[in-house]
Amino acid sequence: MIKRKMILALMLMCSVGVVGCGNRQDPVQPETETQAETGTEVRTEKEAGTEYVIEDASEQTTEFYLPKEETDKLEEQYREVLTQIKTAVADRNMGELAQYVAYPCYVGIPDVIAVRSEEEFEALDVDQVLTEELVDVIENTDIDSLELYDAGYVVSGESGKPNITIGTGEDGKVGITGFNY
Known part of the structure; x- marks a missing residue:
């Protein structure tokens, strides 16, 4: 008797499902x-x-869906900042480099997730932040060959890491938004 009720209930559920599906409108x-x-x-x-x-x-003319004039201005800002970053990195000057960081900034070194100010950035160990590999990548970057993405410029070697991302921070400042190792 229980089997019959279960089979009846299952059949009833299936028929309700079929009726509901059969009432579709044209796409x-x-x-x-x-x-x-x-x-x-x-x-x-x-x-x-x-x-x-x-x-x-x-x-659309850009990945940002901004008017081309605005994208051109933004791209020009990124290139100017990258030129300054290359100089600061070559000098291994954390104080100067801190001026070109958009805060908060992701820094992928042990015990650090993000820095929120120039003071926090300057307190980091220069050898951990500016590794030999990262310095080589930045120094050997041809600014004119970089492509602008939604996140900004990603400056990296062939393997993709280490890299820095240059974009617009939460405060609207153009600068380094991430260090990835």
Whole structure:
């Protein structure tokens, strides 16, 4: 008797599931148009009385989705800061380098996760922060060959590590946002 009830209950659950799945509407068919002035594709989807407009991001000029003029200015700032960083690293001057760090900054050395001020950064051991490998990577970087990513510039050797990331910090300052070993 118990087996019969269990089988009946299972059949009832399956039939409810089938009925629920069978009540589907046709998929949303997007309406597509191309804007003549920008050349971007705009797709409008209508679903249950709501209209969504989705722009095709593949036509955007940068990964940041900022106007090209703003991206060019940001890229110029990054390159200027990187030039100053290369000088400070060559001199192994933590005080000077601290000026080009965006705080808080990730520093991947033992017992340190992030530094929040110039004073904290300057107190770090120069040999731990500026390892020979990292100094070589930074000194041998061709600034003009770097690509700008969402996070900024990643200055690294062929293996990817060690590296530094130059980006915009929480306070809007352009500087080193991470040291990775």
